[in-house]
Amino acid sequence: xxxxxxxxxxxxxxxxxxxxxxxxxxxxxxxxxxxxxxxxxxxxxxxxxxxxxxxxxxxxxxxxxxxxxxxxxxxxxxxxxxxxxxxxxxxxxxxxxxxxxxxxxxxxxxxxxxxxxxxxxxxxxxxxxxxxxxxxxxxxxxxxxxxxxxxxxxxxxxxxxxxxxxxxxx
Amino acid sequence: xxxxxxxxxxxxxxxxxxxxxxxxxxxxxxxxxxxxxxxxxxxxxxxxxxxxxxxxxxxxxxxxxxxxxxxxxxxxxxxxxxxxxxxxxxxxxxxxxxxxxxxxxxxxxxxxxxxxxxxxxxxxxxxxxxxxxxxxxxxxxxxxx
Ligand SMILES: [Zn+2]
Numbered sequence: 001x002x003x004x005x006x007x008x009x010x011x012x013x014x015x016x017x018x019x020x021x022x023x024x025x026x027x028x029x030x031x032x033x034x035x036x037x038x039x040x041x042x043x044x045x046x047x048x049x050x051x052x053x054x055x056x057x058x059x060x061x062x063x064x065x066x067x068x069x070x071x072x073x074x075x076x077x078x079x080x081x082x083x084x085x086x087x088x089x090x091x092x093x094x095x096x097x098x099x100x101x102x103x104x105x106x107x108x109x110x111x112x113x114x115x116x117x118x119x120x121x122x123x124x125x126x127x128x129x130x131x132x133x134x135x136x137x138x139x140x141x142x143x144x145x146x147x148x149x150x151x152x153x154x155x156x157x158x159x160x161x162x163x164x165x166x167x168x169x170x
Numbered sequence: 171x172x173x174x175x176x177x178x179x180x181x182x183x184x185x186x187x188x189x190x191x192x193x194x195x196x197x198x199x200x201x202x203x204x205x206x207x208x209x210x211x212x213x214x215x216x217x218x219x220x221x222x223x224x225x226x227x228x229x230x231x232x233x234x235x236x237x238x239x240x241x242x243x244x245x246x247x248x249x250x251x252x253x254x255x256x257x258x259x260x261x262x263x264x265x266x267x268x269x270x271x272x273x274x275x276x277x278x279x280x281x282x283x284x285x286x287x288x289x290x291x292x293x294x295x296x297x298x299x300x301x302x303x304x305x306x307x308x309x310x311x312x313x314x315x
Contacts, residue, residue, distance in 0.1 A: 011242050018238070019229065026227035036229060036237060043241035109220045127186065128221035134188045153182035160213050 021067045028071040042067035061139025112162035120155035
């Protein structure tokens with residue numbers, strides 16, 4: 001069965017979206033293997049619903065929504081599994097760039113990001129790091145567009161305060 | 171005329187180009203004459219640019235290729251295989267069955283053919299059950315969870 005142009009285009013878009021999702025999952029899960037598993041699961045379910053999907057409009061938001069749910073499941077399963085082994089919990093570490101190459105000029109920004117709440121950090125990263133539109137963020141987080149706007153605005157104000165404090169401190 | 175506090179609530183959406191035209195216009199006019207709001211806007215721009223430039227974790231090339239292949243596998247192709255192989259098996263099975271009905275065939279040959287038939291049916295059923303199970307165990311099948 002030949003691959004149609006529409007499917008070829010969708011695969012290209014999934015490739016790009018999937019790579020971005022891999023960075024997202026690495027940041028959330030702090031483990032490359034777990035991140036790959038989560039991304040594959042999310043890509044597979046988007047692929048299975050491709051007939052119902054408008055790739056121009058829906059793809060990225062849906063993909064991130066599924067990927068995010070998957071990551072939340074993994075984190076929850078880990079917490080359950082780690083019930084007996086008290087002590088180190090890799091999930092609560094708060095460095096968003098942990099595991100990525102280190103660069104001193106970015107440390108202030110990273111430190112500032114690390115002081116945000118998970119909710120604030122996530123929305124800032126979805127917007128600025130992963131490049132999602134407000135509509136896509138709304139779909140990914142399952143919140144209305146107005147909430148995207150206000151939450152992002154508050155998150156950026158908080159980030160700016162921490163960022164300026166970091167700069168002042170150095 | 172909007173106050174500085176009201177304008178500041180819009181700066182984030184202004185930065186992203188997500189404001190309706192009229193509000194975007196108001197912000198732009200305000201920024202031209204208000205240094206303090208302009209400074210905030212500049213900080214937002216700087217932060218956005220820096221976040222954009224943060225290094226991205228990238229998957230291993232080979233691993234990624236395999237993952238994309240698995241994720242975009244076509245179930246219709248799998249179904250095609252099952253139907254195709256199933257059809258051939260059915261024809262072969264019927265041929266063998268007719269063979270055993272032939273009175274000139276002796277008992278040993280007959281037993282051998284029945285064993286082949288049984289084995290074929292068993293194999294086919296196993297593959298079918300495995301596929302169905304794999305399909306059902308995927309909890310993320312439905313996008314609208
Ligand atoms: Zn002002």
